[in-house]
Amino acid sequence: MKIQTPQVSICIPTYNNTYYLKKTLSSIISQIFTDYELIITDDSDNQDVKELIDQFNFQDKLRYYHNEKPLGSPRNWNCCISKAQGKYIKIMHHDDWFSSTDALENLVGLIKEHPNNILAFCGSKNIALNGSIISQHSITDSYVSAIRYDPEFIFYNNVIGAPSVTLFKKNDLLFDENLKYVVDIDYYIRLLKLNPQFAFTKDFLINIGLSNTQVTESAIHNKNLLIFEYSHTYQKLKHTKNQLQFYFDTFWMLIRRFNIKTNNELTEAGWSGAVPYFVTCCIKANGLISYLPKKHYLQQLIKNLTFWQAKINDSYKASRRVR
Numbered sequence: 001m002k003i004q005t006p007q008v009s010i011c012i013p014t015y016n017n018t019y020y021l022k023k024t025l026s027s028i029i030s031q032i033f034t035d036y037e038l039i040i041t042d043d044s045d046n047q048d049v050k051e052l053i054d055q056f057n058f059q060d061k062l063r064y065y066h067n068e069k070p071l072g073s074p075r076n077w078n079c080c081i082s083k084a085q086g087k088y089i090k091i092m093h094h095d096d097w098f099s100s101t102d103a104l105e106n107l108v109g110l111i112k113e114h115p116n117n118i119l120a121f122c123g124s125k126n127i128a129l130n131g132s133i134i135s136q137h138s139i140t141d142s143y144v145s146a147i148r149y150d151p152e153f154i155f156y157n158n159v160i161g162a163p164s165v166t167l168f169k170k171n172d173l174l175f176d177e178n179l180k181y182v183v184d185i186d187y188y189i190r191l192l193k194l195n196p197q198f199a200f201t202k203d204f205l206i207n208i209g210l211s212n213t214q215v216t217e218s219a220i221h222n223k224n225l226l227i228f229e230y231s232h233t234y235q236k237l238k239h240t241k242n243q244l245q246f247y248f249d250t251f252w253m254l255i256r257r258f259n260i261k262t263n264n265e266l267t268e269a270g271w272s273g274a275v276p277y278f279v280t281c282c283i284k285a286n287g288l289i290s291y292l293p294k295k296h297y298l299q300q301l302i303k304n305l306t307f308w309q310a311k312i313n314d315s316y317k318a319s320r321r322v323r
Contacts, residue, residue: 006061008036008108008167009084012092013076015043018052019129020095020209025056027098033105036090038062041080043070049094074175074183077163081174089170095209096164099125103205107167110199118195119188121166122205134210137161138202151192152237156246158185165206181219182229186236223258228270230254235273241311244278248307252282261287278310 010028014021028038038061042049053064063083071079081089088111090104098104103122110120123138143159154160163184168191176186192198219225230250237243260266260283263275285306289299 006035006037006086008033008088008090008104009081009086009170010036010038010090010092010104011077011080011084012038012040012094013043013073013080014040014049014094015070015073015076016045016048017094018048020097020211021049022052023097023207023209024092024094025053027103028092029056029058030101031098031104032102033108036061036104037084037086039080039083040064041071041076041083042066043072043076045070073180075177078174078177084170087170088167090167091163093162093164095211096124096162097207097209099205099207106201106203106205110201111167111169113199114197116195116197117169117199118171119166119168119191119198120200121160121198122201123203124161124165124206124208125204126208126210128210136204137165138204139200144200147192147198148196150242150246151189151196152243152246154185154188154192155233155237155243156250158188160184160188162206162208163187164208176233178232179229181222181226182233186233189233189237224270226254227258227266228272231270232272234276244311245307247276248278248282248310251279252303252306255279255282255286256289259286259290261290277313278307281306281310 012021012024028036038058040049040053040062042065044066050064050066053062056062065079065083067076067079070076077091081091088108090107107120107122111117121139123136125136126134128134139159139161143153143157146153147159160166171191171194173187173190173194175183179186234247237247254260255266258269260269263280263283266275266279266283285302289302292298
């Protein structure tokens with residue numbers, strides 16, 4: 001007898017977290033939409049995840065794998081996705097969960113409404129350990145227009161959100177295993193370059209569990225990691241005039257944040273590849289601004305002048321990169 005392929009593959013890469021995972025699994029088993037398979041790839045160094053899973057009855061929908069050696073993020077994501085058989089992939093991190101029983105049904109409806117859609121995504125709420133809502137994330141109409149015009153806008157501002165808010169058609173793309181913090185940004189850009197058609201809802205269909213053990217929490221203050229990851233991702237982009245504002249604003253923010261004043265500091269921090277002229281301009285400008293009082297009116301003026309200097313010199317062109 002031919003086994004029917006599920007419409008959706010819910011992929012959960014796990015690691016030593018059962019507090020939130022219980023919420024994740026409970027929210028999945030309560031979904032109205034049931035044409036799914038559930039794949040769990042476990043990096044844990046104990047049996048806690050397996051013991052928790054055994055408390056649920058997913059019948060023949062569940063496939064569980066305990067990795068012989070921890071793969072880490074995002075290799076474990078790719079491992080989980082590689083085992084998927086469904087038409088659509090629904091990544092769920094082990095600390096995220098559906099906010100309502102019809103959440104998955106709504107996401108599937110979004111992507112099926114127009115057959116050419118490769119991606120659907122929704123709003124989310126960030127939930128603390130005590131259950132309180134810390135913040136909410138939902139895309140604005142102006143940001144929808146921005147990424148429809150050019151997906152590289154996401155390089156500057158991840159307006160889509162965490163991977164758990166997405167549902168996408170199965171494809172050959174994998175998450176870049178060189179990345180941890182910018183990994184979703186890189187994937188979204190490549191996915192939308194593959195096919196720019198997407199659907200979205202501003203409804204908060206996903207809850208994101210916050211804790212100090214998350215990879216993003218440890219990465220957000222790591223200068224070397226962020227400099228490497230943004231520069232590594234930058235090398236894949238188009239480097240054309242229309243995108244210069246995205247690139248400039250991104251690296252201006254990083255250079256100011258970590259107070260980088262020389263190209264050597266940047267390369268020592270892990271910059272990948274040659275340093276573009278516009279980044280050198282940002283570094284020189286930061287050397288001036290760093291001596292000004294905070295929020296001094298000259299800061300914005302210098303930033304604007306630096307951008308126009310970079311633009312006039314065509315520094316967005318790959319041929320103009322300098323070390």
